[in-house]
Amino acid sequence: MQLENLGLYYWAIAPEIIVSVVGVIIMMVDAFSSRGARKLNAVIALAGLIAALVSVVMLDGLGSGSYFSGMVVIDPIRIFFSVTILLAAIVAALLASQFLKDEGLPPGEFFSLLMFATAGMLLLAGAGDLVTVFLGLEIASITSYVMAGYRRYDLRSNESSLKYFLLGSFSTAFLLYGMALTYGAAGSTNIQKITAAIASGQVNYPALLLIGAALMIVGFGFKIASAPFHLWTPDVYEGAPTIVTGFMGTGPKVAVFAAFIRVFVIGFGPQDSEIGIQLHTTWVTVLAVIAALTMTIGNVIAISQKNIKRMLAYSSIAHAGYALVGFLTGDFAPVAFYMLAYSIMSLGAFAVIQLLARAGDQRTEIADYAGIGFEAPALSFSLAIFLLSLAGIPPTAGFMSKFYVFKTAWDMTPELRWLVLVAVINSIISVYYYLYPIVVMFFRPLVPGFIKPRIAGMTMIALILTLLGTFYLGIMPNRLMNAMSRPPAVVTQITVK
Amino acid sequence: MKEYLPILIVFIFVAGFAVTNVILAYLIGQHKNTRAKLMPYECGMDPVGTARQRFSVKFYLVAMLFILFDIEAIFLVPWAVVFKDLIYKLSKPFVFIEMMIFIAVLFIGYIYSWRKGLFEWNRA
C-alpha cells in the first residue's frame, strides 16, 4: 500500500472542503462575537458557497474518474447535482439573514449548520462507495434534524425536528442494513466493484443482493419522500421554519437522488448476467409502482390541504414521484434537470411564504392569503408564478422539466408508458390545488390584519434569482439540456489520478 | 489461544484492581454511616420515585461532549499503535498531519463549546 495508490487528490473534494472549512470559520466567528454577527456570517457563508460553486465547475475540467480509493467520484452526475445543491444553499443563505433577524434567532449556528448540511449533500452527490453514501447522508440528515427544530421555543418546530429525527433514524437503519447485505453479496462496498461483480455474475448469494436492494429502496425512498415512506413529510415540513422547509425539500432530496441514481441506475443497471437482469427488472418494477403511488397520493391529498406549507409538502411528494419517472429512464439528465427546476421554483415559493408568514409562521393558512394580490403585488405575482411553474404551465421551468422527463420516459422506456400517462393525469389534477391559492390571493376580499412584509435586500436578490431561474429554464432550457446530454454519464473504470 | 493471554491478564488485573480498592477503602476508611450514605448509589438521584422524571438537558450536553472527546482518545490509541508501521507504508508527514487535522477539528469544537459556555453549569 503506497500513498499514491490511495488516490488522495484533494482537489477532487475541494467543494466539500471549502464548505466545511467555511462552516468551521462561521462557528468561530459566532463563538467570538457577542451578538452573532448575522450579516458577517451571511456574507462568509455566501462567499464560501460561491467558491464551492466555482470549484464544482472546475471539477468538471478534471474529467470523469474516481479518487480516494473509489470513495469519491467525479462525473457529470456529481457536477450537475452539486450545482443544484449549491444553488439551493445559496438561495437558502440569502433568505436566512432576514429570517433570523425577524425571528430573533441565533444567527451563527444556522449558517454553520447550513454549511455542514451542504457539505454532507455534496459528499452524497459525489459518493462512489456505499460508505461515503452513508457518511454524506448522515451528515446531511443530522444537520437537517437540528435545522428543523431551529425555532427552539416553538412546539411545532420541536415536533417537526423530533419526528424527522426518529423516523429518519428508523429509515437509515434500513439503508444501512441494505448496504451491509449488498456488501455481503457482492464483496465490496465500492459501487463500481459491486457493478462489476453483478456483471460477471460473481454474487455470493443472489437473494442477499436482492433483499439488500429492497432495503436500500426503503432507505432512499424515505429520504426522497416517496410513498408509502412519505408520511413524515407534511408534519416535518409544516413545523420546520419555512426557509428550512424550503431547503430540506430541495437540497437533501437532490443529493439523495444523486446517490440513488449512482447506486441503482448505474450500480444496479441492466448488466449482462442473470442476476443483473433480475435485479434490474425487479427494482424498476417496484420503483415504477412507487412512483405512481407517490405522485397520486401526493397530489390527491394536497387537494384538501388548508395550510400552504402542508400543501407544498404534498406537492413535494408528488414532484418526487415525477422525478422518479425520469429516474426510471436510466438516464440521469432528466432527473438532474427536474430537480434543478424543482429546487428553484420550490425555494422561490417558500421564500414568499416565509415573508408572508411573518415571525413564528403565524400566517400559513391559505385563508390568510385572501385578497393580498393587489396589496402586495410583487410577492403575490411571484408566488403565483412559482405555483404555476410547480403546476407545469409554460413557459416556466416546471413545464419544461416535466416535458423533458415525460418525453424522455415516453421515448426511452416504452414499457413504462403507462407511468407517463399516470404522471400526466396527475399533473392535471395538481393544477387544481396550485391554482387555489392564486384564486384566493386575487379574487377574495382582503383578509383583515394583513401587513405588507418588509423585503430585505438579500431576500430580494433571492426572489429575483429564483424568478429568473424559473423563466430561464422555461424559455431557454437548451443550453443546460445539451450540457447534460454529454456522454458518457457512467464511470466504467476506476482511474486513479 | 496463546495470543489472548495478555487480554486475560488485563481482565484479571482490572478486576483485581477494582476489588482491591473497594476492600482497602472498607478496611482503612472511617465509617460514619448516615441515611443518605447508606442509600444505593444512583449518580445522585433519588432511586425511589416516579420513573418518568425529567432531567435537565444539561446532562445530555455533558454526556455528548464526553462521548466526543472520548472518541478522540480512543481513536488516538490505535493510531499510535500502528504509527510506526504506517510511516513506512505511507509517509511520515502524511500520517502525522492527518491526525493533527483530526485533533484540530476537535480542538475547534472544544473552543466553541467553551465560548458558548457549555462548561458553565449555570449558564448552559
Next chain:
Amino acid sequence: MLKWIILAPLIGAIINGLVGKRLNERLIGLIACASVAVSTALAFIVFFTQLLPLPAEKRVITEHFFTWLSVGNFRADFAYMLDPLSGVYILFITGVGLLIHIYATGYMHGDPGFYRFFTYLNLFMFMMLTLVLADNLLVLFVGWEGVGLCSYLLIGYYIDRKEAGDAAKKAFVTNRVGDFGYMIAMFMVFVTFGSISFVAKDGVPGFLEQAATRPVEAFGVFGIMTGIALLLFVGATGKSAQIPLFVWLPDAMAGPTPVSALIHAATMVTAGVYLTARCSAVVVKSPTAMAVIAVIGAATAIFAATIGLAQNDIKKVLAYSTVSQLGYMFLACGVGAFTAGIFHVMTHAFFKALLFLGSGSVIHGMHEEQDIRKMGGLRKYMPITFATMMAGWLAISGFPLLSGFFSKDEILWQTWATGALPGGWGKALWGVAALTALLTAVYMTRMMVLTFFGKERFGAGHDAHHAAGHDEGHGHHGKPHESPASMWIPLAVLAVLSIVGGLVGIPKALGGSNHFEHFLEPVIARVQTADNGHAVEPAEAAPAAVATAAPAHPAEEVHDTSTELALTGLSVLLGFLGIGIGFGIFNRNPLKKMPTLLENKYYVDEFYDAAVIGPIEHTSRDLLWKVVDVRIIDGFVNGVARLFAGLSDLLRFTQTGYARNYAAVILIGAIIVISYFGYIAAR
C-alpha cells in the same frame, strides 16, 4: 447586428414602459424616435454594406441568437435571417416607421397616455422586425402574434371610447381565426418536412428547400402542399384583411391615426403578403392554392374598392382602399408574381402611409373632424398637407411614373400574362384588377375633392363634433390650420418617396431593368407549369441574369413588349379616366348620395352578426353554457373534483400525526417491498 436592429425598439419600449410615466413628452418622444432611428440606421447599414455586396445567389445573413428549444428532432432557434426579401421589408418598416414615430410626436402632443402610446409603438416595431427577420416559422409566429397584440393595444388606445375597445376586440378575435390556420400549417410543415426553418440547420435542409424538390400538385388536386399553402393563406387573410376576414380593418381606424398609418396600412397588414412570398416555394407547388389566392385577392380588391366609393369618413375611405390594395398584392402572389406583390407592398407603404398621415394632419387641423362631407376647400388652409397628399393620391391612382404606377402596372401585366393559372383565368382576373384600378382612381379623387376642393362645408357646426381628449392646447375654435413641422416633414419625405419610390422597379418594357425583381429573385420560387404538374425547370435553378419578367414561364419569352406596352397604356388611361370621373361627378356635386348598399359596406358586418356571431352567441349561451357547460361539463368536472376531494379527505386520515404510526407504515411498506424482492429471489 441583426439582433440590435430588433432589440433597439424593444429597449425603447422597456424604458418608456417602465419610467415613461415620470418623463416629459419631449424625452419620451426622443427615446422612442431614437430607438427606431438606431434600428433604421443599422438596417440600412446592414443592408447596403453587408447584404448587397454578396453575390446574388448567396445573399443570406443569418444570426443565431439562442437555441430556443430542441427536443427530439424538433428544433426552434431564436435566430434571425436577412435575405433580399426580409431586407426590403426591414428597410421600409424602419424607414416608414421612423417617419411615423416623428409624426406621432406631433400628432399625439398633449395626450395623457403619451408614454403608453410610444411604448406600444416601439413594441410594435420590435415585433414587426422579429416577424420579418425570423428564420423559422415559430419565431415568425412570435412576431405574428406580437404585432397582433400591439395592434390590439393600439386600436383600443383610447380607453375611454367604447368603439375603440370593441374594434380592438374585433381585430383580435378575427386575427385569431387566421392564426388558427397558421398554427395548423406550421404543424403540418413540421410533420411533412421535419423542419420549420427557412434555412438549413445541422444538416437538415430548411423546409423551403425541401418543398422545392417536391412535384407540383396538379390543379384541383388537394395534396399536402395545397393544404399547407391554403392554411398559411388563411393565416394571411386574417392579418392582411382579405375576404372573409377583412371586417376588422375598417373598424381598426378607431385607433390613433399614426397607428393606422404604421400598422394598418404600411407594415403589419402586409405581413400576410410577406408570409405568402416567404413560403412561395410551397405555394408554387399548388396551382389550386394559387388560384384561390388570386381569386380571393381580386375579389377583395374590387369588393373593397366599391365600398370605398361610398364612405364618408376619411379614414374609412383609406381603410377600404388599403383592403383593396392588399387584395392586389395577393392577386400578384396568386398569379405567381410574388416580386410584383412585394414591390407593391413597398410602394403602398409609402403612399398609403403618406395618405394616412395626411388624413391625420387634416383631422388634426379640422379639430378631430373625420367626415369628408364636412370639409372642402382645405387646400387654402393646409397647403403642405394638400401638396403632399396630392403625391399620394396620384401615386395610388396610377399616375404615370409615380411609384404606384409601376407596381400596379407590374401586377396587372403579370396577371394578364400569368402561366400559373389555367387558360383564361389570367385575363379574367386582369379585367377585375383593371376595373379596380379605375374605381381606385375614382374614390381617391372623390376623397381629395371632398376634402381639399370646392366650397368650405365646415363652419359653426363642427365644434359640436369635437372628440374629447386629445386636442387640448390647440384652441377649440377657429379655422383649420396647418400642422406643425414634426408632422409635415414626414409627410414631405413620404411624398418624395411616393413619387420616386417606383423607380427601383421600372420594367424592361419601359426601358428600365427592374432591379427590384432581380434583387428578390433568388429567394422567390418560380412558378412551374400550371396545367399538368410536370416541372419544367427546377425552381431555384435559373440564374438571375436570364430573367426578364417573372414568372419565367418559357412561353413568356415569346411575348414581345408591345402587349405589355399596350396594357400599360390602357392602365394609364384607366387612371386618368378614374380621376376624370371623380372630378366630374364630385367637384360639381360633392354630397352626391352614394348607393346605400355600398355605404353600408354590403351589410357584411350585419351578415356576420346574423350568420356567425348571433348563432354563436345563441349556441354558446343556450346550449354550450346552460346545457353543456353547466350540466354536463361542470357536472362532470365537479363530480371528478368531488371524487378527488373525497378521496383526499379519506387519505388524509393516514396522516395521524403519531410518529409511531408513521414508523408502522414505513415498516409495512418495507415488508411489502422486501417480500416482493424476496419472492423474485426465491422464484
